Amino acid sequence: MATIYDVSQLAGVSLATVSRVMNKNTNVSDKTRQRVLDAMEKLGYRPNTFAQSLASNCSNSVGVLVSQLDGPYYGPMMAEIESSLRLENKHVIIAVGHSDAAQEKDSVEFLLDRGCDALILDVEAVSDEYLINLSKGPTPIVLINRYIEQISERCIYLENEVGGYMATKHLIMQGHRHIAYISGPAKKHDAIERLVGHKRALSEANIEFTSALCFEGDYSEESGATGMTYLLQQRSKKPFTAVVCANDQMVSGAISVCLESGMRIPHDLSFVGYDNIPFARYISPKLTTVNNPIHEMGKMAALWLLKNLYNKNIDVNNVFMPELVIRESSIPV
Amino acid sequence: MATIYDVSQLAGVSLATVSRVMNKNTNVSDKTRQRVLDAMEKLGYRPNTFAQSLASNCSNSVGVLVSQLDGPYYGPMMAEIESSLRLENKHVIIAVGHSDAAQEKDSVEFLLDRGCDALILDVEAVSDEYLINLSKGPTPIVLINRYIEQISERCIYLENEVGGYMATKHLIMQGHRHIAYISGPAKKHDAIERLVGHKRALSEANIEFTSALCFEGDYSEESGATGMTYLLQQRSKKPFTAVVCANDQMVSGAISVCLESGMRIPHDLSFVGYDNIPFARYISPKLTTVNNPIHEMGKMAALWLLKNLYNKNIDVNNVFMPELVIRESSIPV
DNA sequence: ACACAAAATGAAAGCGATTACATTATGAAA
DNA sequence: TTTCATAATGTAATCGCTTTCATTTTGTGT
Structure with a gap:
């Protein structure tokens, strides 16, 4: 696997310059940029994400904690989250909480350890206090399906x-x-x-x-x-x-x-x-x-992160309204 | 966030020793191990997974690529994969292929870039050849729901x-x-x-x-x-x-x-x-x-990896038999 | 041709772990 | 007590990238 060093050698520039072109830093002349790009191409270079994360302290990953993965409920939500984030080259790490406080906390720890840039949480067992506290930590969180007044701007929920x-x-x-x-x-x-x-x-x-x-x-x-x-x-x-x-x-x-x-x-x-x-x-x-x-709420959670974490310019709204869908299982007496 | 260095200082040992106790390496005296453990405890130390992955070239993550996330089908599968892997402290990164060859390949690249130790693939659009080729690469793959003769031992499928x-x-x-x-x-x-x-x-x-x-x-x-x-x-x-x-x-x-x-x-x-x-x-x-x-097949895929990749001692079987479930929608003529 | 600000590039110090190799401590056998 | 194999520990290089700061190049106005 080619490294940034190999690229820099082939392009005849320094590591820093290669890094700059990768990170879309503007201070690179077009000529140099092209040389680097060509070198990357020729070497089939792919940056090592671990090295990137270690050096930059940003993992481009977000942890998603849901209470369960089966059932008809979470699939659409996960699908929206994944695709919205993927568009921006972020990836999602999933964990399951099983509506149990211990497992939920455990999963949060797990995701945090994994260096997630942020967490999308659909948790039910854990206390408000725990979440408020968590929100004060360095890793931003968004809550789906839960409203907590003190951190209301981080809550995406249905009425x-x-x-x-x-x-x-x-x-x-x-x-x-x-x-x-x-x-x-x-x-x-x-x-x-x-x-x-x-x-x-x-x-x-x-x-x-x-x-x-x-x-x-x-x-x-x-x-x-x-x-x-x-x-x-x-x-x-x-x-x-x-x-x-x-x-x-x-x-x-x-x-x-x-x-x-x-x-x-x-x-x-x-x-x-x-x-x-x-x-x-x-x-x-x-x-x-x-x-x-629920899928829209999933999407919104993803957008919220894109906006607040990765500085994308996006409109988000936190609260969703239910709508009655009248079909055939209910008739007048 | 405390680093391994802080731990080593507090415990009065070298970095290597701390690393050893983390990795359950036996060549550490009980006395020292305890000192290190205490220091970790006191500092609330959590290893940085990026540094670990970079240094060890092992990410403890596996990529799971499914064709879709919604629908009744993949939830149970994902759930089994996640829980089986999680038990061994591996985590799963998900990606979606939407039954489209380009997207499937794209997702594979994506997961590979993310440094997954292995891939669990439920893909349908991509060619046998592509998969055979992929299987020759450095990252092990397991196929769910697909049988390819040349790599049959990596296929978990239903008859x-x-x-x-x-x-x-x-x-x-x-x-x-x-x-x-x-x-x-x-x-x-x-x-x-x-x-x-x-x-x-x-x-x-x-x-x-x-x-x-x-x-x-x-x-x-x-x-x-x-x-x-x-x-x-x-x-x-x-x-x-x-x-x-x-x-x-x-x-x-x-x-x-x-x-x-x-x-x-x-x-x-x-x-x-x-x-x-x-x-x-x-x-x-x-x-x-x-x-x-399908959930058993998901679990089996996870076990396969645990066995083949992380050297756990586990029995796996590749082929699953369907079973007829007779209920009420079919009656004799 | 010269001065100088701005743009482009490079050198090198981390980031936080793992690990090969070297060194020291330990204890059993002679 | 001496000797040595073995266990325990330490030293330092390394993984592949980012980023600060220093240096060089470039281009403009005179």
Whole structure:
């Protein structure tokens, strides 16, 4: 592998000059620059990124920490982050936190050790305090899917409460008065917010929140199924005509339970989901759901970094609004 | 940030000794080792990975190139790769090839420039020759989802032909004689193989392959829908009682078209998919499909590297067998 | 032709580790 | 006690680049 030294020899210039042409430094005459470029070409020279990083203290890499890699959720986000960053020749190092505080911290350490110039974090278990503290360190961070007031300008997030409100409001406008809810895990911020939105819509319509009709799932299909089984048992005592689930995966689990027990959806029961995962429109019935522009948020996080870290001139906006996507799983009573 | 030098000063030893204790080199007395460890602890020392990589010419990173990041397919694979590697303190750098030869090559270059110790490649556009050539280079590669005879020991793949055979065979055993097929893109190896398996099952049962009943999709839900629309038009001339799709996404697109036009599935038409993506069991009807252990293949690729590159003692096997998962979308005629 | 500011180039000191080689300490055998 | 192999430690070169500062070249105005 040719080194910068080889290039400098062949071009008949000094190391510094070669370095200058690599780094687009202007103080090089056109003639010299061309000689260097030719030499590089001829030698098939590729700079050694480790040496560059060591000397410049900049790695051109950003660490991305997500809570999971499988599931329909993170793929699009990662895809956007990767492509946005790649365009600028930055690369992404991924780590997974599994929604566990210890693992999340561990992963942060790991990425930091790896010399990332910045971190994009989608973490849920770790405390606000930890993140605030981390943000004071030398490595910039951006948070996806989380709002912390003290570092709000570093937070890219969805108005989950509004989305929760929309979902339930939609059902209420369709005439539903008895609405069950399958929630995400109470330890996750977004799950809490979505539920809060649900309650707001309810109280706005003077409907009392019935905790017997609220089941705490964990965002998985299985828990959606479990929750639905539970709700179906409640139904004799506490009838309901619609259920909103805190994400699409749980809806699909819930619907499959209903279908198995011979119910007809949406005729017997309306459903509204959340996230608008790609499959939502291919599930039958097609899911009415709240759109979560997760890929755009991923992109925005990448742009934020490009702007703040690598000084690109870019507009970023931090907060995203959910949108109701009305399809076929919800009908008027 | 403390450096190795600071540690050596505090511990009262030389740089070399500190380096030795970091690298678990045994030639250090317990007493000294402890002094060094204490010093590290006290200083909160973290080795600089760039310096390490530069000096040792080993980055402890592996590049993973997938064709896409979104979709239900790659998440589980990435997840397994990441966790397996992470356990050994290796990290993964991801890149996306978008099934395009130029982009794939570009990404390979990119990962190589980044000093990856090895590459895990899931590429489809690039030629066998290119890969064979690449495998002769200094950086080891493993191929997922692709078989190339000359470098077969580096290939982790699924017997796609067998899976294609299984899917159709299953329908034939259910009494179906007229079977339509929605294929993946003809330029992708796995799509071709699956189709070959389909044809083998057909000919084994003395059923002629009807090209009018074969539609080439691109693995997306949309193309499944398009394909189904086409097939439905053919149906008056060329009746069929079942359709097999080369992946689950296309099935779901296809089924949704049928449902929209008022058909009842599986009563009016049986379906078999391929891949067994997580959602397959939550779609209604639950999909009969061919299991594709993509996450295991990801894990195996990681293990292969650990074994061959970092000298871990691990058993790896290269070829995976598909398995038929019979659910509800296919019923006897 | 001369002076001088600006532009172009070079020399050399890091960056923070690894590692070959040299040196010293240790302890068992004679 | 002496001798030596072996274990423990240290010295210093090296990895390939960036960057500061010094030096040389260039070009302009006179």
